[in-house]
Amino acid sequence: MKSAPFDYSKPKSVHQAIALLQQYGDDARILAGGQTLIATLNMRLSEPSLVIDISGLDELRGISLEGDFVRIGAMATHTEIEDSDLIKEFAPLLSTAAPYIAHRAIRNRGTWGGSIAYADPAAEWPTCLLALNGSVRLLGPNGERIIAGDDFFTGLYTTAIEPDEILISCDIPIAKSSHWYAFEELARRHGDYAIVGMAASANKEGDRLSQPRIVLLGVDTTPVRATKTEALLDGKRMTEEVIAQAEACLRTEIDPLPDLTNSPDTKRHLAAVLLKRILSSAQSKTENNCE
Numbered sequence: 001m002k003s004a005p006f007d008y009s010k011p012k013s014v015h016q017a018i019a020l021l022q023q024y025g026d027d028a029r030i031l032a033g034g035q036t037l038i039a040t041l042n043m044r045l046s047e048p049s050l051v052i053d054i055s056g057l058d059e060l061r062g063i064s065l066e067g068d069f070v071r072i073g074a075m076a077t078h079t080e081i082e083d084s085d086l087i088k089e090f091a092p093l094l095s096t097a098a099p100y101i102a103h104r105a106i107r108n109r110g111t112w113g114g115s116i117a118y119a120d121p122a123a124e125w126p127t128c129l130l131a132l133n134g135s136v137r138l139l140g141p142n143g144e145r146i147i148a149g150d151d152f153f154t155g156l157y158t159t160a161i162e163p164d165e166i167l168i169s170c171d172i173p174i175a176k177s178s179h180w181y182a183f184e185e186l187a188r189r190h191g192d193y194a195i196v197g198m199a200a201s202a203n204k205e206g207d208r209l210s211q212p213r214i215v216l217l218g219v220d221t222t223p224v225r226a227t228k229t230e231a232l233l234d235g236k237r238m239t240e241e242v243i244a245q246a247e248a249c250l251r252t253e254i255d256p257l258p259d260l261t262n263s264p265d266t267k268r269h270l271a272a273v274l275l276k277r278i279l280s281s282a283q284s285k286t287e288n289n290c291e
């Protein structure tokens with residue numbers, strides 16, 4: 001299929017792009033890497049009258065250190081994040097998760113901002129944003145807004161972004177020496193969207209975790225934090241007994257939606273399997289720890 005006709009604009013500044021959004025509102029779509037939008041246009045799932053191409057806006061590019069945060073520009077590609085030394089050192093969960101996103105050709109074009117703004121509940125970056133307690137920076141006609149990742153994803157493919165706002169970057173707290181992280185997912189084939197996935201972070205001393213954040217993808221309309229399981233794990237040593245308790249807690253805590261081939265019970269089981277793998281990796285003293 002071919003897309004419905006639309007006008008195309010390639011603004012020279014973010015402010016120009018916002019002025020266009022103000023004019024067209026929900027009838028405009030931002031084009032970043034195009035790895036999702038072009039398909040939805042061609043399938044006529046989206047029929048905007050204007051496409052605003054932000055790929056020329058250098059002010060949205062780059063990955064930098066800003067005080068206690070790593071700032072990831074909206075137009076940073078998945079590949080740039082995957083290959084970044086800054087990310088490896090200060091947000092290593094993202095280096096671990098990046099190879100799970102599609103294939104390299106798609107990662108070369110797809111962007112961080114596109115993935116966060118699109119808010120696919122099976123996508124890796126939204127889940128990692130929550131696991132790392134990151135925040136989202138938006139710019140609109142009334143200036144900048146910063147929203148905690150925890151409050152950003154409001155429903156299926158729906159976020160706190162207003163129609164006249166652009167996601168400009170995200171801030172991720174830098175990994176301290178006690179930072180522990182893990183990422184696992186299960187997909188039918190490498191590069192497919194996952195059936196279930198899990199991103200986790202915590203402070204770790206020996207095999208004791210504190211302030212854990214355990215986030216699932218592929219189980220609901222948004223990424224989901226397993227807050228009861230987090231509370232159970234907080235301050236505990238990762239013994240076999242605690243891991244078994246956490247698995248049991250997670251099974252009762254989540255209420256997965258089925259997909260075309262997997263029932264809620266299958267997804268619940270797979271989530272518990274991933275949790276066991278992730279927590280077992282915390283038993284080792286050095287693996288995935290920034291010490």
Ligand SMILES: Cc1cc2nc3c(=O)[nH]c(=O)nc-3n(C[C@H](O)[C@H](O)[C@H](O)COP(=O)(O)OP(=O)(O)OC[C@H]3O[C@@H](n4cnc5c(N)ncnc54)[C@H](O)[C@@H]3O)c2cc1C
Nearest residue numbers: 030032033034035036037102110111113114117123124167
């Ligand atoms: C075959 C295939 C497999 C894939 N597998 C995976 C996978 O396993 N995991 C995964 O996470 N993703 C996967 N993707 C999606 C890919 O990661 C996309 O790159 C990503 O979802 C969207 O990024 P983009 O830059 O291409 O955004 P676009 O397609 O350009 O835009 C996506 C949406 O976000 C909006 N948007 C984009 N940027 C902004 C911004 N800065 N501010 C506000 N709104 C914005 C657009 O208007 C549009 O609605 C796959 C894609 C393909 C084609």
